[in-house]
Structures are given as C-alpha cells and as structure tokens.
Amino acid sequence: MAVHKIGLVGAGRMGSLHAGNAVTNPRLELAWVADHDTAAASRLADHSGARATDYETILADPTVEGVIVASSTSSHLENVLAAVRAGKAVFCEKPLSLDADTLAAALPEIEASGSPVFIAFNRRFDPHLTALKRKLDAGEVGHAETLHIINHDPATPRIDFIPRSGGLFKDFTIHDFDTAAWLLEESFVEIFAAGACLIDPQIGKLGDIDTAKVVLRSSRGVLCMISNSRRTGYGYDQRVELFGSDGALRVDNEHRQNVSRLMESGEALAPFPFSFAERYAEAYIAELDHFSDVLEAGSRPSTGPRDSLRALRLADAAEQSVRNNAPVRLNPEEMR
Amino acid sequence: MAVHKIGLVGAGRMGSLHAGNAVTNPRLELAWVADHDTAAASRLADHSGARATDYETILADPTVEGVIVASSTSSHLENVLAAVRAGKAVFCEKPLSLDADTLAAALPEIEASGSPVFIAFNRRFDPHLTALKRKLDAGEVGHAETLHIINHDPATPRIDFIPRSGGLFKDFTIHDFDTAAWLLEESFVEIFAAGACLIDPQIGKLGDIDTAKVVLRSSRGVLCMISNSRRTGYGYDQRVELFGSDGALRVDNEHRQNVSRLMESGEALAPFPFSFAERYAEAYIAELDHFSDVLEAGSRPSTGPRDSLRALRLADAAEQSVRNNAPVRLNPEEMR
C-alpha cells in the first residue's frame, strides 16, 4: 500500500476535521499544515503529527503529492490555482468560489493544468445516498420522474457568518443542486425558487432568506423539489426521495443510535445528529478515501470544478427567481 | 340515541361505499336510494335494506332529514340545491362543482337556505391527519413555517375519466388545497405550479397533466409544497409534514398490516393500501359520524360550500400558473 504525502491549508473547523481523518487514513501522510493564523496551524500540526509552515512551502515541497484546501471560502479558488500551478492534486472544500463568472474564467487554466481537482460535496459520499444512487442506476425503480430533497439544518449559523456566506442558495442549496445533478444525470432547463425569512428577522435585514422551496425542471421533464430551512430545532433533517416509473426510493434520517423507549406517551426514538461532523462522519472519511484513489491511480475526481460551477449557476438563477418572482430559464451551455 | 332517516342519490362506487357505512351506523337509517340507473338503485337498495325511488320522492318525504349526494360530479350542485330547497341537510361528495363561478353564483342561495351542507373532504377525517392537526393546534411544534403534502395515487384512472375529471388540479390537488387551508388556517396569497405529463402520454394528448409540484404562499409567509402524481405503482403515497418553529410533525404512510419479513435482501414491510376505500376506510366512517352529529345537533358542518369554492379557486389559479409558467397572485376576497 502506497502512502501519499499531503499538505493542508486551513486549520479551522473543516481543516481540523479533514486532518483527523487524514491521520487515521493509512494511505495518507499529512506532512504539513498551513494557516494565516500560525498558532492555529501549529496546534493542528501538533495534534496531527504534522509540521506547521506556510502554504508556499507546502507547494514547493516536491514530495507532497496533494493538498487539502480548507481555508476560508474566499481564498479557495486562489489556493486551488496556486496548487495546480505547482502540479499538486487538490482536495478542495466546497464551494470552489462564490462567484460564477470568476470561476468560469479560472476553469480553463485549472482544466489545462492536468492536476486532478476534487471538490468535496459530502452528499456524494454519504453511504445512504450512494446506496440510493446505486439502486437508481441499477434500474430498481425504472426511470426517474421526480426528485424531492429536504435539506434542513439544525440551527441558524452565527449571524456574522450570513454576510460572507454567499446567501442561502450558494451556501446551502448548492449541496442540493449538486445532489440533483449527480443523482439524475440530467441537464436542468428551468428553475423557480420561493424564498422567505421565517426564522430569524436579522437574516432578512442582511438581505438573505432562511427558508426556500425550489422547483427544478430537467431537459427530459423530470421535476425536482428542494426544501431548505436554516433551523429545524431537532438536528439534521436531510432526506431524499426519488419517484420513478416503477417505484420509489427514499433515504430517511439517521438516528444517533437504535434505542427506543416505550412509555405511556408512545415510543421515543433516539435524537438526530446535530453537527455536520456527526451527520457526515462517514462521508468525510470516504472523501479522503476517494482522494487517496485519485492520488494512487491518477483517476478522475468524481466531482470537479465544472460541477461546482454548475451548482453555482443554479444558485445564481435561484436568487434571480426569488428577486423576479418568476421561473428562470437556464442556459444549456452552463448546465453541462 | 336518535336515529336519523336519510336518502342517497347516486348508486355508483362512492354511493355504495357510503350506503355500506350508513347501514352500519346505528344513528342513521338509510331509507331511500335513487339513481338514473334504476337497476343500480334497486340493487344497492336491496343490499342496504332500503327502498329504491327517484330523487324527487326522497326530497318530498317529510321524514327524511338529510341526503347523501354521491351522484356524478356534474350533478352535485344541482342535487344539493334541490335538497336545500326541500329543507334537507346535505352530505355531498367532493367536489361540489368543477366551475368556480357557477358555484360562487349558487353560494348565496345555499347559505341563505339554512340547511347544513357538508362537503366530504376525506382527509379532514383521516385519523392520522386529525392527530397531526390536534398536535399542531396544541402548539407542540410552535407555529407553522412550512408544509409539505405528498399526494400520489396508486394508478392512473381509466383514460375516459380524464376529460370529465376537471383536470389534475380540480380532481386531485383539490384535496391538498383543502388540507393546506384546514391545517394552516391561513389565507393564501400566491401560487406557483409546475406540471408535467410523465406517466401516460394519452393524458397529455387530452390536455391534462399527471404530475405536479405546487408552491403556495400564505399571508403570513408560510410556504406550502404539494406534490402530485397519478401513479406510484406501489399504492397510496399520502404523507404530510408540518415544519414548525419548534419541531416538526409528520404523517407517514400506513402499511396494510404490521408484519415484516426478514430475509437476506433486508426487511420487507407490508404493502400499502391500493384503493381509496381501504386507505380512507376510517375517514369515510368518520364522515358519516360527523353528518350524524350535524343531523343530531344541527351543528355546523366542518367543511362547507365555501371551503369547496376556495379549493376550486386555487385549482383554477394552479392551472393558470401552469399555462403562463408564472406565479399567480390570489384574490384575498376569494381565499377566505
């Protein structure tokens, strides 16, 4: 078993999570950690058996095969470009960028570089969703007719995150846009989005929404409904249902464990996961496994910058739909 | 316990179902059955311990307190008007009419008559939905933020039914419009509907659709999503989820019974009901109980002609939304 040396930029929440998984992945050796906050980089490096340095040094190390980009969203694209220029394979946290045109402009260079760039959409690595995808592809329910995605978060983020989040559609629904494209393998032709600020008026004051229902239509007529909420109060509510010509597939919520309590008021099942680290624990591990495969075999990442751009275009169109209160026709060129 | 003498017009599928429940309801005595098809009327009368006659005779019988109108949809309104003119209480199968303006024109006379007119929307009597309603009203999940209704039928109807069905929204979604209004007790201000013909091209040729996703917005901003399909292949898929400010309530599908089989491929739960008679068996019984209460106490029916008209207006607006591919603003006067 070959072991691949990698570096990490970004010692925050996601960086720490990926570092922890890299440490326990026998195919990866996390050698370097970089962050503008050098103290944070040192702490994470210590904790991970790695060394702290700056990003340039990581890229200059010829023994480093790949980098994990988990820095702040605004620096993702710049860090990815630097990495591919240095000939490194890239594992980049979603989103690659919050601006579709900027990303579109950078895409040719990234693709020409020949460096594999993997954009980590965690849904694609969730064992429940991948099982649904396998069953769909195996024809277990005929062809897809409609798709429902419920993506509700446990709690609103800190209010100071909202202005730099990119807005609900780019920060949140972007997962669902990618999930829909991945599951259906169809090109979308139209989108309608209804948004509302029902949870926290402060979000509305910042010009954002916290609740949305989105209807997507594909070129072959498949209808996809997405529901988003920034706060359930009861943990992650993330379900997918695919209605086909010969039956349906549904992914229901996981409970933390399998104990129920029987009492006069009924049967109480266990709580739902409250943190994304818990809800997508297996997905994050699988992401690094996938990145190991990419490093090992030079194989193509299952999601790349183009998928990221498509999801971003859909988010832009959703915003436009809310603004105009009308369906938005999508540009087929941009939906590939 | 007082026993109330009633008559029935319409000896078809719904008439037979209601007759059967009337026979086993100790508070009702089904005395008369009428139908243009006099042989059908006789058969059902024989089976129900009643006598066959014509509708005029039923209305002329001073001992008859109420009538069940289960004739063809196109005659509902006319039969109801005749009944209230004769001073009878009315139990009318939904829909009261397929034409909103006609119904609006008739409403003053119906309401002025003083006769209670109960329009039987079965969802309002389903034990699962009424439990959800009670919990919502008790504040168990705070105030409503969004509502999801899945209403998918087991199989497409006979194709010759389509032209006289009134179209998907009036025949089918009308239940969901009423359910949303009943559960939320809110006035709707806007509707967007996306329709498609994905199941049977013949339905499309007849100018109808078989699949729809509808987004409703209420005056207080609640978003309601409705999903319709004419064919699941696996039975009734009729679920409701209410997302509130302090948790959520969901009604999942009933299985026929509670036996599961454990085998190498997993765990197989029992089938879902395939006929509305089975799926809503308890609701139909409860409808007649409610009608008995109306007859007994002269109390106000829980759903009346005005609810029927509102649902019809929503169906019209949904059609218009599909036609124009745009949200439709609703007339507040018509949404009360």
Add this chain to the structure above:
Amino acid sequence: MAVHKIGLVGAGRMGSLHAGNAVTNPRLELAWVADHDTAAASRLADHSGARATDYETILADPTVEGVIVASSTSSHLENVLAAVRAGKAVFCEKPLSLDADTLAAALPEIEASGSPVFIAFNRRFDPHLTALKRKLDAGEVGHAETLHIINHDPATPRIDFIPRSGGLFKDFTIHDFDTAAWLLEESFVEIFAAGACLIDPQIGKLGDIDTAKVVLRSSRGVLCMISNSRRTGYGYDQRVELFGSDGALRVDNEHRQNVSRLMESGEALAPFPFSFAERYAEAYIAELDHFSDVLEAGSRPSTGPRDSLRALRLADAAEQSVRNNAPVRLNPEEMR
C-alpha cells in the same frame, strides 16, 4: 344476504362490545339480551335495538339461530351446554372453562350435539397475526424453528379479579398457548415455566404471579418462548416473531396512529393502544364475521372446545412447572 337472528347472554364489558359489533354487522340481528342483572340487560338491549329477557327464553325462541355467551367465566360452560341442548350455534368468549377435567367431561356431549361452538380467541382474528400465519403457511420463511410471543398487558387488573381469574396462565397465557398451537400446528411435548411476582406484591399474596417466561417444545423440536407481564405502563405490548429455516416473520406493535413528532430529544411516535377493545377492535369484528359464516354455511368454527381444552391443559402444566421448578412432560393424548 341472509340475516341471522341471535341472542346474547352477559351484558358486561365483553357482552356490550360484542353487542355493538352485532348491531353494525349487516348479517346479524341481535334480538335478545339476557343477564342476571336485569337492569344491565335492559340498558344494553335498549342501546342495541334488542329486547331484554332471560336466557331460557332466548334458547326457547325457535327463530334464534345462535347465541353469544359473554357471561361471567364461571358460567360459560353451563351456558354453552344449555345452548347446544337447545340446538343453537354458540359464540363463546374465552375461556370455555377454568377446569380442564370438567371441560373434558363435557366435551363429548358438546361434540355429539352437532351444534357448532366457536371459542373466541381474539388473536386468531387479528389482521397482523393472520397475515403472519398466511406468510408462514405459504412457506415464505421455510419451516418454523422457533417462535417468540410477547404478551404484556398495559396495567394490572383490579386486585379483586385476581382470585377468580384462574391465575396468570389460565387467564392470560392461555391466549399464547392457543396462538402457538394455531401458528405452529404442532403437538407440544414439554413445557417449562418460570414465574415471578415483580409488579404488585398483593398478587403474590393471593398466590398468583404477574410475570412469566415459558418455554414450550413441540414434537418436531420447535422451541416456543412466551413472555407475560401484567403491566407495561405503556399499553399493549403484543408481538410475535417466527424464526424459520429461511428467514423470519415479525409482528410489531401497532401505534394508535401514524404521526411522529421530531424534536431535539429525538422522534416521538404515537402511543400504543391501552384497552383490549382498541387493540383488538378489528379482531372482534372479524370474530362476528366468522360466526356469521358459521351460521350461514354451517361451517366448522376455526377454534372450538378442543382448542380451549388444550390451552387449559398447557396452563395447568405451566402451573405445575412453576410449582415444581421443573419441566413438565405433556400427555400427547391431551395435546391434539
């Protein structure tokens, strides 16, 4: 549809329940109600559209085809004997008797009478258990290897019932003995019972137990485990699992309805039924349907006095096993 005239003896809890179902059963006409408590008989008769009288009068009425025996347990056998002497078909609440030898002595006369005698074990008419039975008989899980029956009551009975209950095994486990015999269609050869008084010490003072675990072994080696408790605190817990050579079948508990509430502490399912009238509502209706079939076609009741005797012999053996703290070998003659 023929209507069969019947009488009822016993205007208590079970008598009222059966009277209610007889009233709504279109194939039965409940003509007479008898009870030593003539006021109770009159009330129930009034409520049911029947007339109150004494049992002798019912049996003397040549138009009465059958009687429901729902009097106190101690009079069951005597009332059944009187009915068969009068040539009436019998629907008798379980148990036919609390004394096996007395019942054995009466059996020849009952069987010689030619009158069908149906002993109403409600489990045999539960839609969940009958579905399990159908699947088992259809070979869906190969041949039976072991069977688990959980039969736990919501709450202990009134303490004054205990002395006349016949004891836990005859009052309670007797259902499970009959269920095991019905499902497995095997002859039992040995029984071991462990009993305890864990819930209410008063029950122990009266010489009875409130908790038991029973192991039965059939002639072909099938092992059957029965668990009994007089009090769950959370409603009826009545489950059956059949482990076969090619998979397993399980009947889980019904909830009152299908609404769940999602909240921070997890997902709360609806309560379980707390009364036998609710838990076995469908079974009691089906019992009267079965009795109608017996009256209509003269067909053999699905459970008769011999089944009742076998269950009673098993209860006696269970008591002996507890007394001697040892397995008890069963008499094959008595297990047919």
Add this chain to the structure above:
Amino acid sequence: MAVHKIGLVGAGRMGSLHAGNAVTNPRLELAWVADHDTAAASRLADHSGARATDYETILADPTVEGVIVASSTSSHLENVLAAVRAGKAVFCEKPLSLDADTLAAALPEIEASGSPVFIAFNRRFDPHLTALKRKLDAGEVGHAETLHIINHDPATPRIDFIPRSGGLFKDFTIHDFDTAAWLLEESFVEIFAAGACLIDPQIGKLGDIDTAKVVLRSSRGVLCMISNSRRTGYGYDQRVELFGSDGALRVDNEHRQNVSRLMESGEALAPFPFSFAERYAEAYIAELDHFSDVLEAGSRPSTGPRDSLRALRLADAAEQSVRNNAPVRLNPEEMR
C-alpha cells in the same frame, strides 16, 4: 496526546481486525506482530506498518506497554499469563478460557500481578447497547423487571470449528451471559436452558446444539430470557429489550443503510450486516479506545478475567441444565 506502543499476538481474522483499528488509532502505535504462522505475522506486520517477531520478543521489549492477545482461543490464558508476568497490560479477545476451573486457578496470579487485563466483550462497546445501559442507569424505565436478548448469527460456522468452539453456550451465549450481567448488575441464582439441533444435523452429531432458549433468574427476581440461533439466513439479529417498572427500552437491528424501496409488494428496507466485523465495527474501535484509556490512565478495564469466569460458569450451568433437563442452581460465590 501520548502514544502507547503495543504488540499483537495472533495474525488471524480477529488479529487483523484489531491491527487495522490500532493503525488508525492515534493513541496507539502497533510496533510488533507475532504468530506461530510467521508468514501470516509478516503479512499483517507489513500491512500495519509494524514488524514481525515472536511473542517472547514482544514481551521482552521494555518500550511495549501492552499486548493484544488475538491468538487461538486455546492459547489465550497462557498468553495472558505470560504478558502479566512481563508486566504488560493486556487486551484479550473473549473468551479468556474455555475451562472454568483452569481459569479460576489462574485468576489469583493475574489479579495479583497488578497488570490490567481487559477481556474484550464487544457488546459492552456497541453504541446501541451502551445507550440502552445509560438510559437504564439513568432510571428512564424504573428498575429492571425482565430482560430479553436475541443473539442469532447469520450463518453456521465451518463445521470443523464446532469441536473446538467449546459448544454453543461457551462460544456464543457467553456474550449474552456477560451482557446480562453488565446490564442488570445483578447476581444470578438459577438457570434453565432448552437446546435443540434444528439447523444442521452435523452439529448434533458432534454433540453440540445450534438453537437455545435460556431463562436466567437473578437474586432480586429479575427474569432474563436469551435466544440463540447459529443461522438466521438474513444477517445478524441481535436485539436487547429491557422491561422496567416504568417502561421499556429496546435496541432493534441496524440496517446497512437507510434507503428503502417502495414497490407493489410493500417497502423494502436495507439488508442487515452479515459479518461481525461490520456489525460491531464501532464496538471494536471503541474497545481499542478503552484500552488506550487503560494504558493512559492505568484505569481499571471495564471487563476483566472475573467477568469472563462468571460467564463461563453460566455456560457450564447451561450445559448441565440441557443435559439434565432441569433448572440449575448457581453458586453465589461464583456469580460475583
């Protein structure tokens, strides 16, 4: 974070599994692997970043703090004794021994050594069972009245394993004996076991059984029922139900994932785990975490040789009960 150097003896199935978990545990460094089959030791060492050697060398290495004993069952006790003599902490696969008297004789030396010896019963580390235990200990269902354990394996083992398995009770039920003791924290006073060979006649020819129902009684009267089967055909069926004075707790089976398929025949849930490695994946990881805690803090292992001996005494008594077809009184001295 301190890293503890450990060695492993036994490069078979369990040894490989623990080695894999040790590699990904950041608190452990697997330095050595030993096995009589030196090729197997080398392969596993290579795969794990460790070195192959013999057991004596591991014990002689002063930098090694603990050893994992995953050799063949017959050598467990000898290897554990050697380890404690060398002053090493021990992680030993269950069972420590198949012979109670031999183990009893060795116990004083083990306990006097001061070396912590952890006997890895995986149920104690299963997240579902530990959640049940927490809820029980928190008083969520009052005090325990009865306990049900279902422990059914997917498939019979290779027939050549049977003679050296120690028999069903020592190989298999031993888990349940330990689980019951752990959950209830009660002393058992009596056991009755009914065994049968229903699955594979070859097992019977070897003098063993493949199916059992066991009833345990504790000093305070709690009744515990254990069900064992060597073959379900549908994967691991391992459930626990605790019936308390104020409700019940149940651990149901995990499905492989959370996707269900809706089809005409009903709803198909995902398969159950078929390998213990999958079913208890989290438990095995947690075992090594616990061992890390023991190494770190010198804390007492949650299960030790005395628990192993108690479970073995129960297995012996179960065998005796089957042999004599009678309950067996347990020696209180041996049940502590």
